[in-house]
Amino acid sequence: MPTLAMRPETRIHPLAWWMWAIALTFAASATTSTWLLGIISAGAIAVALRFRSDGPWRHSINYAIYLAFTLLLIRLTLAMLFGAKIPGHVLFTLPSVRLPEWLSGIALGGEVTSEKLLTILREGFKLATLVIIFGAASSLTRPKELLKSLPRALHEAGVIVVVSTTFLPQIISSIKRIRTAQRLRGSRANRGLSLTRVLIPVIEDALTKSLDLAAAMESRGYGRTHHRARHRLSASLLIFGLLGLVAGIYLLLVPNSLVNVPWLILTLAAAVCVLGLWLSGRNLRLTVYRPINWNLEAIALPLLGASVAAMAGIHFQSLTSLAFASALLCAPFLYLGRQA
Amino acid sequence: MISLSNATLRYEGAPVFADVNFEILAGEFVLLMGATGSGKSSLLRVMNGLTPHLTGGELTGDVQVNNRSIRNVRPRELAESIGYIGQDPLAGFVSDRVEDELAFTMESLGLSAEVMRKRVEETLDLLGLNSVRHRSMATLSAGEQQRVAIGAALTAHPKILLLDEPTSALDPTAADEVLALLQRLVHDVGMTIIIAEHRLERVVQYVDRIIHVHGDGRVSISDPTTALQASALVPPLIELARLESWEPLPLTIRDARRLAEALRERLSSAPAPRTNQDSDIPREIFAQCEKVSVAYGKHQALRDISLNFTRGSISAVMGRNGAGKSTLLATFVGLNSPEKGSLTLGGHSPSELSSQSLSRLVGFVPQEPGDLLFCESVSAECAANDKDRGLIAGTTMNVLNAITPDVDHSMHPRDLSEGQRLAVALAVVAAAEPPLLLLDEPTRGLDYLAKARLGSILRKLAHQGRAIVLATHDVELVAEIADRVIVLAEGDLVADGSTVDVLTSSPAFAPQVQKILAPSPFMTVQDVINANLGQN
Numbered sequence: 001m002p003t004l005a006m007r008p009e010t011r012i013h014p015l016a017w018w019m020w021a022i023a024l025t026f027a028a029s030a031t032t033s034t035w036l037l038g039i040i041s042a043g044a045i046a047v048a049l050r051f052r053s054d055g056p057w058r059h060s061i062n063y064a065i066y067l068a069f070t071l072l073l074i075r076l077t078l079a080m081l082f083g084a085k086i087p088g089h090v091l092f093t094l095p096s097v098r099l100p101e102w103l104s105g106i107a108l109g110g111e112v113t114s115e116k117l118l119t120i121l122r123e124g125f126k127l128a129t130l131v132i133i134f135g136a137a138s139s140l141t142r143p144k145e146l147l148k149s150l151p152r153a154l155h156e157a158g159v160i161v162v163v164s165t166t167f168l169p170q171i172i173s174s175i176k177r178i179r180t181a182q183r184l185r186g187s188r189a190n191r192g193l194s195l196t197r198v199l200i201p202v203i204e205d206a207l208t209k210s211l212d213l214a215a216a217m218e219s220r221g222y223g224r225t226h227h228r229a230r231h232r233l234s235a236s237l238l239i240f241g242l243l244g245l246v247a248g249i250y251l252l253l254v255p256n257s258l259v260n261v262p263w264l265i266l267t268l269a270a271a272v273c274v275l276g277l278w279l280s281g282r283n284l285r286l287t288v289y290r291p292i293n294w295n296l297e298a299i300a301l302p303l304l305g306a307s308v309a310a311m312a313g314i315h316f317q318s319l320t321s322l323a324f325a326s327a328l329l330c331a332p333f334l335y336l337g338r339q340a
Numbered sequence: 341m342i343s344l345s346n347a348t349l350r351y352e353g354a355p356v357f358a359d360v361n362f363e364i365l366a367g368e369f370v371l372l373m374g375a376t377g378s379g380k381s382s383l384l385r386v387m388n389g390l391t392p393h394l395t396g397g398e399l400t401g402d403v404q405v406n407n408r409s410i411r412n413v414r415p416r417e418l419a420e421s422i423g424y425i426g427q428d429p430l431a432g433f434v435s436d437r438v439e440d441e442l443a444f445t446m447e448s449l450g451l452s453a454e455v456m457r458k459r460v461e462e463t464l465d466l467l468g469l470n471s472v473r474h475r476s477m478a479t480l481s482a483g484e485q486q487r488v489a490i491g492a493a494l495t496a497h498p499k500i501l502l503l504d505e506p507t508s509a510l511d512p513t514a515a516d517e518v519l520a521l522l523q524r525l526v527h528d529v530g531m532t533i534i535i536a537e538h539r540l541e542r543v544v545q546y547v548d549r550i551i552h553v554h555g556d557g558r559v560s561i562s563d564p565t566t567a568l569q570a571s572a573l574v575p576p577l578i579e580l581a582r583l584e585s586w587e588p589l590p591l592t593i594r595d596a597r598r599l600a601e602a603l604r605e606r607l608s609s610a611p612a613p614r615t616n617q618d619s620d621i622p623r624e625i626f627a628q629c630e631k632v633s634v635a636y637g638k639h640q641a642l643r644d645i646s647l648n649f650t651r652g653s654i655s656a657v658m659g660r661n662g663a664g665k666s667t668l669l670a671t672f673v674g675l676n677s678p679e680k681g682s683l684t685l686g687g688h689s690p691s692e693l694s695s696q697s698l699s700r701l702v703g704f705v706p707q708e709p710g711d712l713l714f715c716e717s718v719s720a721e722c723a724a725n726d727k728d729r730g731l732i733a734g735t736t737m738n739v740l741n742a743i744t745p746d747v748d749h750s751m752h753p754r755d756l757s758e759g760q761r762l763a764v765a766l767a768v769v770a771a772a773e774p775p776l777l778l779l780d781e782p783t784r785g786l787d788y789l790a791k792a793r794l795g796s797i798l799r800k801l802a803h804q805g806r807a808i809v810l811a812t813h814d815v816e817l818v819a820e821i822a823d824r825v826i827v828l829a830e831g832d833l834v835a836d837g838s839t840v841d842v843l844t845s846s847p848a849f850a851p852q853v854q855k856i857l858a859p860s861p862f863m864t865v866q867d868v869i870n871a872n873l874g875q876n
Contacts, residue, residue: 054474144435163434169478170430181711183695184673184704185728185768200714204754209431215390216432220492221419221448285450289443290457 012051014141015149016298021137023305027312028129036312037125041068041132048136053145057138064135068128072121079120080112088115148288152281153234156223163213174205230283237276244269341366341500341532342387346401349382349391356382358557359401364534364549366499369526371543371564372536374553375573375787377757380536381427383553384502387534388422389415406499419445422500423493427508429485436476438469438488445496456495463491467521482661483514487521494525500532501525507542508784511660511813512848515542522546538787541575541816541852544568545592565589573788576816576852579865596856603868607860610875613840613867623650626775626807627672627702632681634667634831641667643831644681649807651775654798656818656839657811658849659828665811666707668828669778672809673704686775699729703774707781709765713753718764721753725768740767743797759790763797770801777801779810783817795821819843819851819863839863 021044028040048061080094096109143165147158178201217223248266343363349356356379364370374380385391389410392399403410406421415424426432435441442463446456464470467487472480480488486506493501503522507515523546525531534551537543544550550567552560560567568578569589577596581589584603590596628648634641642664649655657665670676671683674690683690685701693701706712715721722736740747744763753761762782770777779798783791791814798821802808812818818825818839825842827835827849835842840861843849854863862868 144440159434162436165436177706177708178711180670180675181704181706182714184675184699184702185712185725197714201711204710205708209428211395212426212428212431213434215385215394215424216426217434218394219388219390219415219419219422219424220445221416221496222434222444224416224419224448287447287450287452287456289440289447289453289460291453 011145011292012301013149013292013294013298014146016294016301017140018137018146019302020305021133021140023302023309024133025130026309027305028126028133030309030312031315032122032126033315034122034125036315037129040308040312041129044129044133044136048139052139053142057142060139061132061135064132064138067135068131071131072124072128075120075124075127076117079116082108083116083120085110086113086116086119088113091117145292148291151277152284152286153277153279155284155286159222163217167210167213170209171202171206174209175202178202178205224285230279234276234280234283237272237279241269241271241273241276244272341368341406342534343404344386344401345404347386347403348400349379349386349397351397355557356397357553357559360559362551362559362561364532366532367526367530368532368549369522369547370532370534370549370551370561371540371547372534372551372553373538373540373567373571373573375555376538376759376785376790378553378555380553381504383551383559384504384534384536385424386410387500387502388418388424389413390424416448419498420449420496421498422502423496423498424502425486425489425493425504425506427504429489430477432489433477433485433492436478437473438475438477438480439464439473441477441488441492442495445492449496459495459497463495466494467491481514482509483511483517486510486514486518490518490521498531500534503533503535505537505785506535507537507539509661509781512815514661515539515813519543519546538785539575539814540568540573540788541577544575544578564591575788576865577856580853580856580868583865583868593852593855600856604857604860606875607857607862607868607871610860610871613862613870623652625649626651627683627685629671629678629683630681632671632678632683634664634671634676634678636667640831641676642671642678642828645833646681647826647833647836649776649809651805651807652802653824654802654808654810654822655824655826656822657809657826657828658813658815658818659834663828664831665828666780667831669704669780669809669811672776672778673702674698699774700772701774702776702778703769703772705762705765705769705777705779705782707784709762710753712765712768713761715753717750717752718747718756719749721764721768722749722771725771729772731771736767736771739771740764742800743767743770744793757790758785759787759793762786762794766797770806775806777806777808779808779812781812782810783812783814791817792820815843815849815851816864819854820866825849 024040024044028037031037045061045065052058052061090111091114093111094109099108144162147154147162150158175198179198182197182201244265248262248269251260251262251265341364344360347360348358360383372380372384382391382395382397385395386399386403387410388405389403391397393410393414399411405418408418408421410418433441434444439460442460443456446459451459464473467490469484469487469491472484477485477488486509490501490503490506501522506518506522510518519542522533522535526533526546535543535547544564547564549561550564552562552567552571554560560570565588568574568591574582577591577593578589581596581599584600586596586599590599625648628646630646632645633643645668657668659665667676671678672685672690674693677691685693685698688701690698690702713721715724718740719737722740723733725731725736726733737749740763743766744760747756747760747763753764756764766779782794786794795817798808798810810818810822822839825835825837825839826833827842835845840863843851843863844854844858844861847855850858851863853865853868854861857868862871
């Protein structure tokens with residue numbers, strides 16, 4: 001796989017992967033069926049393992065799986081200790097604390113029923129699926145590539161993010177290096193003191209490094225072709241556009257105001273934003289090296305995701321009457337349409 | 341290409357350089373030399389306007405690049421006429437992959453996608469980087485990183501390249517590769533190159549002219565022979581030529597060998613040079629390891645290493661970048677616990693000791709001596725060290741004064757020169773009198789005088805009965821002071837023997853004097869002086 005994954009021309013556009021992931025997220029949040037959630041996460045994991053990129057981010061899926069399991073465990077433990085009682089078959093009883101009258105809704109310890117565990121597990125499974133989908137998407141794409149496909153106006157901000165992602169590991173390694181050096185100096189001072197001992201050389205080191213970086217970027221032409229006056233114009237357009245968006249959303253959420261035209265304001269504000277972005281993009285004479293194109297696979301991916309989401313949505317509607325079925329003590333079952 | 345007229349730069353107070361006038365012509369390969377802290381980097385950066393645009397300072401007079409004054413344009417506007425490569429290539433990288441890094445400059449210049457692709461391919465071929473084009477920067481060797489940094493500047497098709505100490509972090513072989521590449525750029529591509537470097541022995545044979553930054557504000561430019569005749573900082577080759585009063589001054593080993601005919605003749609009958617070994621110290625083994633292996637994940641950093649270090653000896657650990665030198669040192673200070681094998685320091689295993697008692701047995705001076713220092717002034721640093729280690733107040737200061745008396749105690753450690761900072765770090769470590777003293781790449785950024793001073797300090801410390809171990813690429817320093825050389829390759833011990841035996845048996849590791857005088861086992865100018873004395 002690596003040779004295919006490396007050629008940008010044949011790689012799938014990172015936005016396509018993210019759109020696919022967002023569609024899967026919709027699907028996962030639309031269903032409570034353990035079966036469907038299981039299928040979705042298994043699919044996401046399989047796709048991630050097969051097609052993941054070759055950067056350091058490729059391991060995100062592994063971490064996401066660990067994280068998902070940890071979250072499930074934490075939820076289970078917390079639910080056993082606190083939380084509402086669900087009657088049913090008692091598995092075991094924890095020592096309980098009697099809480100004052102006004103806290104009667106909450107139990108500390110007490111009986112743990114298998115119904116309760118099952119409910120928690122089924123709810124937790126949804127969260128776990130979301131975490132896994134997110135992990136899959138980040139191991140399928142490289143953050144750098146995602147930034148490359150941003151509008152040109154955001155390029156500089158994108159470079160800053162990329163630089164900081166490469167800078168951070170350097171800072172971490174310099175912290176490690178300096179800490180060991182200090183330890184070998186035999187510092188026996190208390191913790192607070194030793195913090196400044198590490199911090200001062202680390203900050204000095206980081207400052208030197210960032211000055212070096214600034215020199216390197218400057219001499220390589222970064223930040224060139226800025227047109228001051230136009231820059232100011234595009235910046236003010238963007239600010240007004242964003243303010244307009246905020247106002248529009250506010251009107252949408254709080255409708256009984258004096259001017260009740262939220263959609264009009266939103267549309268106008270969005271147009272101003274786009275204009276600002278376009279202007280500031282024209283301001284930069286930037287090009288992108290080996291851009292990733294939208295190929296057939298890239299177009300198919302979000303559609304595939306959307307169809308999964310649609311099916312899950314239909315399935316969810318057929319299930320609303322059985323919303324409490326998840327609390328029943330039985331193996332999870334898969335409803336296939338209304339006839340089930 | 342570049343012309344300075346009455347250029348004067350000052351930050352505060354005295355000028356870094358004053359009234360500098362010179363012109364560099366197209367296709368020249370120019371070396372910029374001077375003592376550490378003399379203002380070499382400032383002069384180099386003035387040539388593309390990084391100083392004063394980025395670093396501040398006040399520049400009077402004028403600097404012109406391709407007839408454009410740097411006073412009016414920022415360095416980024418000059419990117420396609422002049423490329424700059426800083427000291428630490430890793431710190432200057434903006435992306436994580438070789439190919440993207442090469443393209444970054446062109447993206448900023450707004451070149452079309454086709455042009456970019458073509459230039460990236462050309463540059464990959466020119467620098468021999470095609471096999472690593474998809475790799476991430478962190479996984480490259482130091483030599484490859486340096487070549488990527490050069491390539492990243494080249495893709496903009498500049499006419500001039502400025503390089504700040506491009507070989508200081510490289511092993512001899514990788515350094516030769518980088519210099520050969522620069523040589524090719526000058527000869528085949530017609531580039532103008534200006535390079536600042538301390539290790540003159542690596543570069544003088546390639547360059548057309550030398551700019552000498554004297555450190556007192558004066559800057560002179562002349563052909564290499566004239567510059568070296570007048571300089572106090574010279575490589576061993578020139579030192580030998582001066583001693584033997586060879587005319588004309590040879591700049592290459594080849595020229596020197598022709599002139600050395602008579603000297604070789606004379607030395608063939610001389611007794612073998614004394615070794616660096618100190619004979620009055622009992623050879624007591626202080627530290628040893630037995631079949632030690634260390635792994636980082638899947639990477640086997642050290643494999644079955646058996647070694648011992650005796651008191652009073654100076655051992656040099658050499659080998660390629662990434663051969664396991666630093667790992668070996670780290671293992672002896674207890675930072676890595678070996679997965680196999682045993683390690684003892686004065687009869688103790690480092691893993692059983694507290695960091696307090698460990699620091700009394702072994703001292704470690706890291707590659708960046710500044711890592712150890714955190715106080716506002718040298719005297720505060722010394723006082724803090726006394727307190728930390730429970731030493732009598734003033735101990736560290738006394739050690740520092742014995743090492744080098746010329747450090748201003750009220751200065752901030754950051755503001756000291758590289759050599760002085762190293763001396764302070766060494767004093768901080770040596771104050772607890774650890775019998776084993778380890779130094780990682782101590783000569784990076786040091787000029788010849790500072791290196792000679794470090795050499796005599798280390799000899800003095802060894803004479804007091806310490807076992808000293810240095811990991812280094814600097815063959816000349818090793819020839820001067822070490823009595824034993826250990827060579828590592830891919831985590832294996834490939835050679836362990838006396839300095840003469842190991843250094844004379846390999847062309848890559850042979851010091852200059854040895855290359856001139858082979859097959860006689862003379863390695864340093866001092867050896868030749870001693871032999872001359874013996875014969876008279």
